[in-house]
Amino acid sequence: MSEALKRDYTVCEEIGRGRFGVVSRCYSAVSGESFAVKSVEKRLLADDSIDRQCLYNEAKIMQVLAPHPNVIQVYDVYEDEDWLHLVIELCNSPDLFCRVSERVFDESEAKSVMVPLLEAIAHCHRLGVVHRDLKPDNVLFDEWNQLKLADFGSAECVRENEMLTGVVGTPYYVAPEVLAGRNYNEKVDVWSAGVILYVMLTGVAPFYGNSATEIFEAVLRANLRFPVRYFHSVSPAVKDLLRRMLCKDASRRLSAEQVLGHPWMQGNREMSIPM
Incomplete structure (x- = not known):
């Protein structure tokens, strides 16, 4: 897990899981506010895979769309050699x-x-x-x-x-x-x-x-x-x-x-x- 992410957020329990990573609840180290962090282990994605392209595309597009009250917002993106993390709004009600x-x-x-x-x-x-x-x-x-x-x-x-x-x-x-x-x-x-x-x-x-x-x-x-x-x-x-x-x-x-x-x-x- 990214050292920068751990510096800025306290990452807690897992609240969801996908093919390539997990979604966890996290808290801002500064404000204490709750967020979700989507963490993807990059070794599970081939360098030229569609999935890798989609993942990077998602972060960019969410930043283009913000802010809007009915579009989920991305707050921070962290990347190191092994992981990509998107800190997003926490949506913990049933979908x-x-x-x-x-x-x-x-x-x-x-x-x-x-x-x-x-x-x-x-x-x-x-x-x-x-x-x-x-x-x-x-x-x-x-x-x-x-x-x-x-x-x-x-x-x-x-x-x-x-x-x-x-x-x-x-x-x-x-x-x-x-x-x-x-x-x-x-x-x-x-x-x-x-x-x-x-x-x-x-x-x-x-x-x-x-x-x-x-x-x-x-x-x-x-x-x-x-x-x-x-x-x-x-x-x-x-x-x-x-x-x-x-x-x-x-x-x-x-x-x-x-x-x-x-x-x-x-x-x-x-x-x-x-x-």
């Missing part, structure tokens, strides 16, 4: 994946998540950042239950009107143009956010299958349906928004800013985010 695994959200609850999520996405897009891996696991909450968009390891910075290539994302949430091998833009994030909205309201994915191949085939067909057993009490307004976010033709799909301006999103925003 969105945990919350949607427990129950279905009503429309007000879903909106209370969608508004800050789309504000975070729109902020990214204004700065030329495309997340490319939006899913409930990457929607975190701090101790005050404020939403924080996280995990920018797959993100890319683009210039205006520049297109991206490469199959990146997660089954269920990846946009059809990504799977089709076409060039794509920031609207892949809007598609993924639309899938998240559908899942919050129903507890199921709009495009599903029994294997990754079947899921991808369903996503490519993009045959959006609203089964009565899930949508019997869902308003026409949210169905309209879902159609516009989960539009197979990306040129007709809403932008993040347009989603924020949709009538359903502009309704009562006073509901608190469900725990």
Whole structure:
């Protein structure tokens, strides 16, 4: 572990673990404030690996995006010969994946998540950042239950009107143009956010299958349906928004800013985010 990190922070218990490292709780030696530190052992990453590129990319992009109340913030980066450490905001409340695994959200609850999520996405897009891996696991909450968009390891910075290539994302949430091998833009994030909205309201994915191949085939067909057993009490307004976010033709799909301006999103925003 970096000597500089140990000088500036007291690193405590592990609170998470990934393929290449751990996330621990830490405290500032100066203020005593709580943070999280993501520590990656560099020997586990090949020098020319995609994972190594993603890790360094993540730190840079998080610094570009700061500060925003709904984007997780990186405070310090430490690197030595063996380790790379990112000191980030501590988000120790259950993430969105945990919350949607427990129950279905009503429309007000879903909106209370969608508004800050789309504000975070729109902020990214204004700065030329495309997340490319939006899913409930990457929607975190701090101790005050404020939403924080996280995990920018797959993100890319683009210039205006520049297109991206490469199959990146997660089954269920990846946009059809990504799977089709076409060039794509920031609207892949809007598609993924639309899938998240559908899942919050129903507890199921709009495009599903029994294997990754079947899921991808369903996503490519993009045959959006609203089964009565899930949508019997869902308003026409949210169905309209879902159609516009989960539009197979990306040129007709809403932008993040347009989603924020949709009538359903502009309704009562006073509901608190469900725990």
